[in-house]
């Protein structure tokens with residue numbers, strides 16, 4: 304690829320776990336990050352939009368590091384990069400911003416280097432970097448991903464989301480890093496809890512594959528991580544327990560939180576009641592939150608048209624691709 308060329312990639316947000324599928328299930332959502340990458344004379348990282356506050360705009364940026372790692376693994380001579388990032392994915396809220404950053408950087412750097420790695424190799428790299436395959440799988444492949452990683456190799460199978468599914472993400476206005484939300488998990492669990500999660504997660508995969516949306520409220524319950532993370536998110540137990548009574552098919556902590564995700568059937572009754580209930584319950588617990596209705600995103604990370612320098616501001620790219 305010539306020195307002048309830029310690569311543009313769009314990568315979706317994701318919700319991981321869907322309740323019991325801890326480190327296993329992920330679903331891509333229609334909130335995106337855009338990456339513009341090219342070779343440069345000196346390292347440059349430009350951040351656009353309201354969602355990248357606190358993210359470093361230098362070589363210590365996660366995307367910059369991930370891209371350089373891929374280029375080194377591809378045998379490219381070390382050269383500086385220019386990376387522009389525009390993101391609408393809230394950071395540290397459980398909507399897969401780090402997975403989107405890792406996958407976006409891998410896909411863009413791979414394209415810049417002339418595609419030395421196939422999708423499976425990108426998935427292996429992304430899983431090793433993120434340390435769990437659920438949201439990187441969804442960000443890379445789109446749709447719903449069922450994934451397993453044994454520390455060496457990750458496998459993933461994609462399920463097409465049922466067209467009736469729609470998500471309500473209620474996003475508290477506080478940050479909760481995945482690292483912190485993992486630090487409260489116990490080192491071991493009882494056999495009873497493990498069995499409960501295996502059965503619910505398996506049922507959930509079967510339900511999502513066959514359109515049995517009626518079992519989601521049962522299948523989305525979890526005993527492995529949500530009970531321990533509740534202490535970090537006031538209002539979470541009431542919301543998860545009562546959401547089905549307000550019209551949700553099921554509800555879960557999104558990723559490591561603090562966002563809560565309710566799934567609904569778009570063909571069923573109006574869902575204003577559910578949104579009001581979730582926001583009001585958070586408010587009653589002292590938490591301000593924002594509600595966003597989201598669609599499952601069937602496409603994973605995508606390389607967009609090569610603009611060949613026609614457009615330099617990533618804001619413009621966003622305008623062009625969203626039409």
Ligand SMILES: Nc1ncnc2c1ncn2[C@@H]1O[C@H](COP(=O)(O)OP(=O)(O)O)[C@@H](O)[C@H]1O
Nearest residue numbers: 365366394395396397398399400401404480481
């Ligand atoms: N576009 C980005 N560029 C660089 N780093 C990013 C980007 N998006 C996310 N990150 C990094 O990922 C961190 C958030 O990851 P994490 O705690 O796993 O939360 P989540 O993935 O749920 O948003 C941010 O604090 C930041 O360090």
Ligand SMILES: N[C@@H](CCOP(=O)(O)O)C(=O)O
Nearest residue numbers: 319326397398399481558559
């Ligand atoms: N399985 C992970 C998922 C973390 O997702 P994120 O969106 O919060 O980064 C976990 O539950 O820790």
